[in-house]
Amino acid sequence: MKPSLAKGTRDFTALEVSRRRFIINILQKNFELFGFQPLETPSFENLSTLTGKYGEEGDRLIFKILNSSINEAKEGKKEQMLQDFQKALDKPFSSDNLTDKALRYDLTVPFARFVAMNHGQLTFPYKRYQIQPVWRADRPQKGRYREFYQCDADVVGSESLFQEVDLIQLYLKSFSDLKVSVTIHVNNRKILSGLAEYAGITDKLIDFTVALDKLDKIGKEGVVKELLERGISQESIDKLDFLFTQSDDALENLLQLKEKFAGNEIGLKGVEELEFVLTQSLNLGVDMSNLVFDITLARGLDYYTGAIFEVKADEVQMGSIGGGGRYDNLTEVFGVKNIPGIGISFGLDRIYLVVEELGLFPEEATSKVEYLFANFGGEGTTEALKLILQLREKGISAELYPENTKLGKQFTYAEKKGIKNLIFLGEEELKNQTVTFKNLEAGEQKTVSLEEFLK
Structure with missing residues (x-):
């Protein structure tokens, strides 16, 4: 059978892993600089x-x-269970004889579950950062x-709005360190609830926000069409028409x-909350x-209740490369009330594509062996x-070519691996206690x- 990858997954070469680590190291450094502590949760959760x-x-x-237990079931029962499972795949469900676990969809809900389970032992405000994979049964495409x-x-x-201000600073510093120019788009879910009330569609708030969120992808006509399909009247849509003709002055729009x-x-x-966040950010020189x-x-x-963020790269056509918001009620679904929260996310994979397209990965972002001994x-x-052992003790990467073979083959190996220096320890060098090395980049x-040499 010819090997293949599952759709929507990738292998990462040494170069790609090194570059991903370069991004992660910058983010991790800034997370800790801003007072966040690391946390890891399981790859799958209860459904x-x-x-x-x-x-x-x-x-x-x-x-899901x-x-x-399905694999252990008797043949007749197993067939019926699999048929039931197939029917249920396209909608949310929970049935003990089919599935009760799922791969995590994001890091926020597992984090809320962790807080609900451990709130008695945590010091609040509790600040955590988490860098882990998530899974979504989405249609794969670029980014x-x-x-x-x-x-x-x-x-x-x-509940302090200074948390929103600080997270904006975290975004700006991290992307500045990556040398990526970005625009942070901000809004507030209370404003969206206010718009639904203004248009008389409070009962259609979710339908309204889901359609509106697609504006970048489907344009005004597409949003209007979807709003009509979701049962929102033309009269209500007309009242909201001003949404599509906003000025560039944020404070004027808030007025x-x-x-x-x-x-x-x-x-x-x-409006009051957003005004505070924008004004404080302005005072900090943003x-x-x-x-x-x-x-x-x-x-x-659905879980956002206040400020919401979305980050877009200025110089590359790409979807959002970061996003987040306030979710004051999330732990309530786990039986723990009065723990407000806010968080942001950096999209590692899209950030990688942006940094790569702009040619911003530095030479040191590539992991290479410094010395190859012939x-x-x-x-x-x-x-x-x-x-080689002495070099490694000094934190310098070095390796020995494993076979005693033609020198040309050893040269080729060094060049293909991007090794800078080829070291010779022949009879003459051993006799004179010397080392001969050739810099393959300079040809010297x-x-x-x-x-x-050891110095």
């Missing part, structure tokens, strides 16, 4: 933990795990995979909303061209191994004393 947290569309993309990494930073146990939200308590609360109030930003996850056989091989060769 009941995940379902009902991501909205109808999100629930359909959860990878078939119970091992969208079925298995991918998320890099999350969350704070729970604080317009204040007028429309007269007597609309939740809408005004959202360039407002990098921080945009996007009234059509909805983020299609193999001449005999005593020189043993001495080479002793020298020199002989130095063993002592000088």
Whole structure:
């Protein structure tokens, strides 16, 4: 059978792994710089933990795990169970004889489950970061995979809007360190709730936000069409038409909303919160061209209750490379109330594509061997191994070519692996206690004393 990869998954070469680590190291450094502590959770959760947290569309993309008991069932019963499982694949379900576990869809819900289980032992506000893979049964396309990494930073146990301000700073510093120019789009779910109330479609809030969140992909006409299909009247859509003609001045747009939200308590609360976040960010010197109030930003996850974020690269056509928001009620579904939270995520795979397309990976982001010792056989091989051990003790990467073969073959190996220096320890070098090395990049060769080489 010809080997193949499962759709939406990838192998990573040495170069790709090194470059991914370069991004992860920058993010991890900044997470810890901002006071976040590491956490890891299992790759799969109880299905009941995940379902009902991501909205109808999100629930359909959860990878469900078939119970091992199906494989152990008698043949007749096994066939019926598999048929039932096949019918149920496209909708959320939980049946003990089919499946009760699933691969994690994101890192936020497992984090909320962890907090609910351990809140008595945690110090609040509790700040954690998590860098792990997640899985979604989505249609694979550029920048969208079925298995991918998320890099999350969350704070729970604080309602302070300074957390929003700090997370914006975390985004800006991290992308600045990566040398990627970005725009952070911000909105507030309370504003969206206020808009639904203003248009008389409070009962259709989820339908409204799900459709609005697709504006970038399907345009105004597509959003209007979907709103009509979801049972929202043309009259309500007309009242919301101003959403598609916003000015570039965030504060001016918020002022317009204040007028429309007269007597609309939740809408005004959202405007007040967003005003605070934008003003504080401005006071910290944030360039407002990098921080945009996007009234059509909805983020299609049901658990957001306040501020929402989405990050886009300025110089590359790519979907969002980061996103997040406030979720003040998430732990309540696990029976623990009054633990507000907010978090952001960095999309590692999309960030990689952006950094690669812009040619921003530095030379040191590639893991390479510094020295290759040529193999001449005999005593020189043993001495080479002793020298290699001394280099490794100094934290310098080195290896011995394993076979005593033609020098041309050893040269080719070094060039293909990108090894900078080829080391010769022949009879002459052993006799004189010297080392000859050739810099393959510069084409220069020199002989130095063993002592000088080790320095």
